[in-house]
Amino acid sequence: MTQKNIAAPLPRRRGRSRGEASEGRLAFWLLLPAAALLCGVLLFPMLTTVRDSFFFNKLTEPFNGQPFVGLKNYVQMFGDPRFGTALRNTLFFAVLTVGGSFLVGIPMALAAHTPSRVRGLARVALLLPWAMPPVMTGLIFAWLFNAQYGVFNDILVRLHVIQEPLLWLSTPGLAVLAMVVTIVWKTSSFVALIVLGGLQGIPRELTEAAEVDGATRVQSFFRIILPLLAPSLAVAFIFRSISAVQVFDIPYTFIQQAPAQGLLETLGVYIYRTSIEFLDFGYAATLSVALFAVSLAVTAIYIRFVRDGAST
Amino acid sequence: MSAEAATPARLSPLDRAGRALGLSALIVGGFFPLVWMVLTSLKTEAELQKFPVQYLPGALDAANYARVFSEQPFARFFFNSLTVSLLSTLLCIAVAVPAAYALARLQVWGRSVLLTAVVAFSMFPVVSLLVPLFRLFRGVDLLNSYPALILPYAALSLPVAILTLVAFFSAIPRDLEAAAMIDGTSRVGALWRVVLPLSAPGVVTAALLIFVNSWNEFLLALSFNTKLDMRTVSVGVTLYQGEFAFPWPLIAAAVVIATIPVVALIAIFQRRFVAGLTAGGVKA
Numbered sequence: 007m008t009q010k011n012i013a014a015p016l017p018r019r020r021g022r023s024r025g026e027a028s029e030g031r032l033a034f035w036l037l038l039p040a041a042a043l044l045c046g047v048l049l050f051p052m053l054t055t056v057r058d059s060f061f062f063n064k065l066t067e068p069f070n071g072q073p074f075v076g077l078k079n080y081v082q083m084f085g086d087p088r089f090g091t092a093l094r095n096t097l098f099f100a101v102l103t104v105g106g107s108f109l110v111g112i113p114m115a116l117a118a119h120t121p122s123r124v125r126g127l128a129r130v131a132l133l134l135p136w137a138m139p140p141v142m143t144g145l146i147f148a149w150l151f152n153a154q155y156g157v158f159n160d161i162l163v164r165l166h167v168i169q170e171p172l173l174w175l176s177t178p179g180l181a182v183l184a185m186v187v188t189i190v191w192k193t194s195s196f197v198a199l200i201v202l203g204g205l206q207g208i209p210r211e212l213t214e215a216a217e218v219d220g221a222t223r224v225q226s227f228f229r230i231i232l233p234l235l236a237p238s239l240a241v242a243f244i245f246r247s248i249s250a251v252q253v254f255d256i257p258y259t260f261i262q263q264a265p266a267q268g269l270l271e272t273l274g275v276y277i278y279r280t281s282i283e284f285l286d287f288g289y290a291a292t293l294s295v296a297l298f299a300v301s302l303a304v305t306a307i308y309i310r311f312v313r314d315g316a317s318t
Numbered sequence: 319m320s321a322e323a324a325t326p327a328r329l330s331p332l333d334r335a336g337r338a339l340g341l342s343a344l345i346v347g348g349f350f351p352l353v354w355m356v357l358t359s360l361k362t363e364a365e366l367q368k369f370p371v372q373y374l375p376g377a378l379d380a381a382n383y384a385r386v387f388s389e390q391p392f393a394r395f396f397f398n399s400l401t402v403s404l405l406s407t408l409l410c411i412a413v414a415v416p417a418a419y420a421l422a423r424l425q426v427w428g429r430s431v432l433l434t435a436v437v438a439f440s441m442f443p444v445v446s447l448l449v450p451l452f453r454l455f456r457g458v459d460l461l462n463s464y465p466a467l468i469l470p471y472a473a474l475s476l477p478v479a480i481l482t483l484v485a486f487f488s489a490i491p492r493d494l495e496a497a498a499m500i501d502g503t504s505r506v507g508a509l510w511r512v513v514l515p516l517s518a519p520g521v522v523t524a525a526l527l528i529f530v531n532s533w534n535e536f537l538l539a540l541s542f543n544t545k546l547d548m549r550t551v552s553v554g555v556t557l558y559q560g561e562f563a564f565p566w567p568l569i570a571a572a573v574v575i576a577t578i579p580v581v582a583l584i585a586i587f588q589r590r591f592v593a594g595l596t597a598g599g600v601k602a
Contacts, residue, residue, distance in 0.1 A: 032505060033424040037432070040417035040476060043409075044439050047473035051450035052442055058450070117340035128341055129588040131348025137580040138352070139534035139552050142573045146351045149358070149566055157354060160371040191351070199595050223333070252443045255536050259556075263564075277445045282541065287449050294446030301441045 052298070058291035065285035072288075079292035089293065091268060092276040096300070099186065099257075099272060100250035106190035107246055108239075111197025118198065119205045132202075136195035144259025147188040151175055175260070178269050185260050185270055189253065197242045204238030205231070244308040251300050254278065273297045352577065359383070359571035366566060382571040386558075392572065394547060395554035400579070402464055402550060403532040406471035410479050410528045411521065413472065418483030419509050423495075433484070440477035444537055452541060466542045467550070471535060475528040482527065482594075486520025487513055523594030526587055530580055551576040 059079055063072045083089050118128045135143070150158050151174035159171040174184045208231060216226040254274035261270050277297060281290035358366070359382050360375035386392050420426055421433060451470060452461070460466045494516070495508040503511060514521070539550040549557070555572040558565055584591070 029424050029505075030427065033420040033426045036416035036420035036424070037426070039413045040480065043413055043469070043473045044436075044476060047451070047469050048439055048442050048447065051447045051454065054450035054453075055446050113340060114344050117337070117344045120337050120341065122337070122341055124341060124345065126588060128344055129592050130585055131345040133584045133588060133591065134348045134352065134581065137530050137534075137584050138577060139536070139580070141534075141536045141552050142555060142577060143351070145555065145569060145573060146355055149570070150351065150354065152566075155366055155368075155371060155566070157371055164370065191347070195348075199592065202592065203595065248441055252445070254445055258536075262556075262559075274443065274445045277443075278448070278537070281445075281449045290449060291446075294443065297443050298441070298446060301443060305441060 055291045055294050058288055059295045061288050061291075063286075063288040063291075065287065075288070079289050082289065083292050083296060088271075088276065089296075092271050092273045093296075093300075095269065095271060096251055096253070096273045099189065099253065100247060102186045103189040103193060103253075104243070104246045104250050106186060107193040107197045108242075110190055110194040111242070112201055114194055114198035115201035115205060118202055132195055132198055134195070135192050136199065138192065140192060140255035141259055143188060143192045144256040147184065147191070147256075148175065148260060148263045151184045175263050181260070182269055185257060188260070189250075189256055192256065193246060193249070197246060200238050200242040200245075201235060204235040208234050240308070244305060247304045247308065248301050251304060252297065273300070352574075352581070355570045355573050359567055359574050361567050363565070363567060382567045383575070385568055386572045386575060389568070390554060390557050391546060392551075392554055392575070395549050395551045396575070398464075398543075398548060399533055399550040399552070399576075402467045402471065403529050403579075405464065406468045406475070406532045407525050407528045409468060410472040410475050411525055414476055414479035414483055414524065415514070415521070416509075418480045418487055419513065421480070422484045422487035423492075423513075433481075436477045436480050440481075442474075444474065448537065448541055451538070455542060462543050462545045462548045467532075467535070467539060470538055471532040472528070474535075475531045479524040479528055482524045483517070483520055486517040486594075490516050519590055519594045522587065523591055526583060526591055527595075529583065533580055 060074060060076060061072055062070060062075045062078070064070065114132060118125070118132045122128070138146075150156055153159065153171055153173045153175065156171075156174065158174070159168070162168045163171060172180055174180045212230055212234075213226045216230055217223070221229070252274055253272055257270050257272045257275050258278070261275065273293065274297065277290050277293045280286050280293060284290075357373070357375060360378055360380075361372070362376070362379070362381075365372050365376055421429060421436075426432065447470070455461050455466045490513055494512050495505075498508045498512045499505065534552060535550075536552045540553050543549060543553075551572075555569060555576050558568050558572060
């Protein structure tokens with residue numbers, strides 16, 4: 007499935023014919039609008055951010071001007087305990103939520119893949135968390151986890167799992183758990199979708215043959231299906247990881263309601279607050295560069311992983 | 319889709335039970351939070367403050383829905399979101415189709431470099447673009463306008479739209495285009511008359527992705543369009559909370575209204591969308 011893009015050999019021409027030149031020109035014009043939009047609205051601002059990270063620029067201290075300060079912001083960042091906490095929270099949440107979304111997403115995909123009369127309904131259930139606006143997911147789950155009126159407490163009390171309602175959002179450990187549950191609910195869909203795509207590419211005969219040969223369902227899942235899903239899992243893993251380290255909306259809505267704030271502050275939230283609440287644009291830019299570096303590192307690890315995976 | 323065929327008869331009862339359990343868990347888990355919001359939105363404050371929780375609302379009363387529109391200009395928020403999301407979808411598709419066609423079909427210099435660049439663009443953290451885009455838009459007087467959201471939304475969705483479309487275009491046999499071109503169509507004509515109709519599922523998938531992304535976006539909407547009249551629904555739903563009070567039935571009603579468009583799109587296009595995403599996503 008990886009070789010699909012390699013075209014049938016074209017009739018070879020010597021040198022650059024007039025046809026190729028005009029094709030190149032056409033390609034240029036077709037690519038130009040996309041390049042303009044990406045460069046104008048993403049690349050240029052990103053470069054501005056990198057530039058800003060070397061300057062002092064704090065709107066609350068206009069008397070200090072906006073001098074070039076070299077690496078001072080970076081030095082500040084590495085000595086900033088709040089950055090350390092935010093980075094640790096971010097990576098901690100990323101590991102838990104990416105792992106969690108695979109643990110939930112793969113069974114979801116398997117359930118949605120089974121032929122059944124409610125397949126359409128199952129597909130909507132699968133897509134719904136993915137399509138739901140993240141801010142609203144945050145609001146909904148903050149409500150579900152509400153200490154006094156929350157339905158999760160109610161169910162747990164009725165099932166006698168707990169005696170007293172839990173203060174989910176104001177107890178540090180529980181607040182973290184609540185946020186992980188929320189993010190896993192929201193993001194498992196994405197994993198499930200990609201895995202579902204992988205499952206649909208696996209011919210039924212393979213597992214059927216294995217079962218004829220006496221393999222159990224569990225065996226054929228781990229020995230046949232899972233290895234064939236590896237490329238899909240790798241794709242899901244990278245996109246999940248990038249969005250996990252950049253997570254903003256759900257922590258932002260949770261923090262509005264949770265006194266256990268420090269524990270929920272991710273890098274994305276810290277950058278937002280540094281720029282919008284503290285109006286410290288220089289330092290916010292530095293933190294942004296750090297976040298981008300973390301995203302890049304995640305991708306680099308992935309590319310390595312996929313390449314190694316592909317060569318074996 | 320032959321997989322739609324009836325469940326094989328040789329399944330053991332245990333297997334059947336397992337499948338039923340998995341499917342029910344999926345359906346309940348997926349729908350429960352939204353269903354709970356609908357139930358909450360129909361309750362009164364008094365019904366809400368009961369513990370153990372009262373699961374069903376007493377009387378079906380749409381008062382909270384009326385308040386959503388009377389306490390904030392929510393109809394305006396809705397219109398703003400719809401306008402911004404539709405226009406960013408149109409813009410993004412208009413730009414992504416030619417680019418994806420060039421990358422999938424033409425002899426482009428540095429094709430793999432360009433594709434890698436497209437992937438790299440999808441890694442930009444939105445929060446890093448906040449300040450520079452804010453200053454850029456303030457400079458050209460675009461804050462509190464539709465383009466202030468349409469341009470970044472189209473750009474942010476562009477990488478995934480291009481990758482999805484490249485996968486779809488690449489899957490269409492070149493012979494079909496070649497035949498059309500021998501019959502006298504130009505390349506652009508072949509794209510318009512042959513490739514595009516055949517990759518309609520891909521275009522629909524990409525359009526849905528862009529629309530949902532744009533409808534759901536919060537951070538830029540929160541920061542760029544601060545005039546009440548220019549707010550979008552994702553920011554609008556957060557405006558009902560007071561300093562200390564959380565009028566949950568009201569917020570629930572707002573959330574329900576705000577999710578209607580995405581839920582409707584998902585329900586209508588679920589089959590095509592899952593097929594499209596899975597066909598495009600894995601190869602990207």
